[in-house]
Amino acid sequence: MRDETRTTLTLEVGESEVAYQLVRSPRRKRTIAFAVDTGPMLVVRAPARTPAREIEEMMVRHMGWILRHLADMRTLDASRPTRDYVTGEEIPYLGDPMPLHVVPVLGMDAECRRRNDHFELRLPIAASDERARQLGEEAVADWFRNHADQKFAERVDVWKRKLNVEPGRVIVTDPKTRWGSCDAKNNIRLSWRILFAPLEIVDYIVAHELCHVVHRNHGPRFWRKLEKVMPDCLERRDRLREIGHSLTL
Ligand SMILES: [Zn+2]
Structure with missing residues (x-):
């Protein structure tokens, strides 16, 4: 991500x-690529020096694709759950909907804890509805982020043995568009948001990134290695594509 510039x-x-959003990257060779992010927001990736005119011409040529995907994302955005962080709502953890129990507390701090079968969310009694919603979301996100450290370490341990690979560090991240990545030093980055998904999907993402320690691209050898330890990896990949948009607070 170094030396990337982003302009709206x-x-x-x-x-x-x-x-x-125009993302210019010096590492990018000739190609211009389009993606539609939540919002919806069109993200255009281009090499550092491609003239603006060339990028705009490319956009005009692909306007059908762009407008269709913006409309699809608008529909997905609308179908996403919006939470008020009140008792009775549910937060998915590893695919299981866990009820939220809100406990009003004195003071200004919010905190989320996992009890056996529910999340206990302690929210300041004095907070307005809007403020409570915001504090609630932050507290739940904090819980997931902290828990991710331990959970990802556990899953990486399971799958690195099966795959017989040795990754670098495991880093918890918070990107909106990427579930995982593996860098040149073999550090594995995983988004804490994948903990909303069932364990088999979390494991797919973990095993997928671990495979990149030996195979950098998605060539036949990459899939063969993954398929050997996870015969249904392609089904899990498709499932992730289906549910990906819902992995959000
Ligand atoms: Zn990959």
Whole structure:
């Protein structure tokens, strides 16, 4: 991600405007790529020196694709659960919906703890609804982030033995668009948000990134190695594609 620049721009298309984030990266060779992120937001990736005109021409040429994916993401965004962080709501943990029990407390701090079969969320009694919602989301996210350290270490341990690979560090991250990655030093980065998904999906992401320790790309040898220890890896990958948009607070 070093030396990347991000700028928010707009392109006029007929009567309307399409906003987009332009990500320029010196490591990128010739290609320009499009992706639609939640929001919805169009993300355009381009090499550091490609002229703006060339990027805009490419966008115009792919406007059908862009508008279709923006509309799809708008629908997905609308179907995403929005929580108020009140008793009776549920937060998924490893695919299991866990009820939320809100306990009003004195003071200004919020905290989330996992009890046997539910999350206990302690929220300041004096907080307004909007503030309580915000504190609730932060406290639950904190719980997941902290818990992720231990859970990911456990799953990496299981799968590195099966795959017979030795990764570098395991780092908990919070990207909106990537569930995991493996860098040149074989450090594995995993988003704490994947803990909303069932364990078989978490394991798929963990094993997938561990496979990159030996195979950098997604060639046949990569899939063969993964399939050997996880015969249904492609089904899990497809399942992740289906549920990915819902892995959010
Ligand atoms: Zn990969």
